[in-house]
Amino acid sequence: MFGYVTANKKELTPEQEARYRAAYCGLCAALKRRHGNFARFALNYDFAFLTLLLDSLYEPEREVCRARCAMHPVCARRHETSEFTNYAADMTVALAYHKRLDDWRDEKKPGARIGAALLQKRYDEVARAYPGQCAAMEASLARLFEIERSDNAAADEAATAFGAVTAALFAPRKDVWEEKLRAFGMALGRFLYMMDAWDDCKKDVRRGNFNPLAGDFGAPDFDLRAKAILDALMRECAAAFEKLPLVEDIQLMRNVVYSGIWTRFELKRARGRRREHADHRSV
């Protein structure tokens, strides 16, 4: 995904922050253990959230240890690992692989091609372990590619195609929770797709790529118009989230869903405002 699914750190209690870090460190360590050091490059908060969510829903056994790493060489950090940490690590690799393939196809970035090649073997392993998830991911991304290149690409169709990817990621098992997890994954993916569209709008317009927000680009209230759509999508996402019977870490996850998820948006807008302000002064 894109690293948008983060917590609002200012609002975390010390216990919540400790749990969040431990899940994150656990995921990082799992990436190295399962896929080698290179794969750690793909580490991001989106999948730390996936770990939290699945741990909370299924309450699996959690292994706890303290370990040092290059990031934290002095103080050993707490690592919390469950079967879903491993699952999230595998999915991190799968999505990172596809992201690089897409970047290569869309923008011909050589780095992306190299990254994909380095992840190829790892991805093949993951695809063998989770054929359902990876097949869904491949099919949905192919569909998204098709939609984005068609003449009358519709925003909702594209967002839903991406949502199908996250829907598959969020439902590791076929069981009673599957439907609710898929619904949440779908709603989250639709939001993430539009958030990314907002983030990349300038670049897409310049290059003539499809962007569902391109029609409003350049309007003085572009950010507000985009925010209205993002708000509506996140409202749907939060409603799907609240339908999941989550108890453990619920406040930590609510922090992400109701506040942290806007971090990137607020950060970029604040930067834009600062730049505007500076421009005004220099004129």
Add this chain to the structure above:
Amino acid sequence: MPIIDPYKVLGVPTTATEDEVKKAYRRLAKRYHPDANPGDRVAEQRMKEINAAYDQIINGGGAASGPGAGSYAGSGSYGGYGNYGSYGSSGGAGGSYGGHRGASWNDYGERSADPQMRAARAYISFGRYYEALNVLAGIRERDALWYYYSAVANSGAGNTILAIQHAQRAADMEPENETYRELLDELRNPGREYQAYGRDFSAPFLGANRLCGGFLISWLLCMYCNYCCR
């Protein structure tokens, strides 16, 4: 399958908070899960009741189950128009989702000369949003009224993004039209649950990503080191 008292099924008082309901549901779902009781018809039936009761409470007396992935795919499964009749009564946190389908419809533009526009209008008033969208797609001349119809039909079909964009377009084309403005406001702010929760948190801390600042450098450093970071 309407349930007389979903709270009784879950064994919680009607005053239970949402989190208490979730706890009770988890406990029961574990006990009666089909995997834990293979072949047990009674457990299966009980699980169904528990699921229905939970959905009923969480959806705020709502009708349909959660917005499954399929619902988005434009499969036309929203034929169950009547389900959303209970919009006004939806209360729980999930209420806004169901209620979102089909923005309130002011039967507007009835004197439109274009027979296709009249057809679209008729489809919308019967809640047949996919048919309305099909008709609308065939109309080349797109005025503010077209965008208004499209916004309502898209909203009904679950196309949240296009609904807002087209309502915005209609309002842009005729800024003085109150009906268009009202639709836009409604789509932008259908319920307050999300904001209400959001109020518990302050604006996101700018720089939250510092939690892993310098990660790239250390990653480069430890690329070939296998002594630390197990």
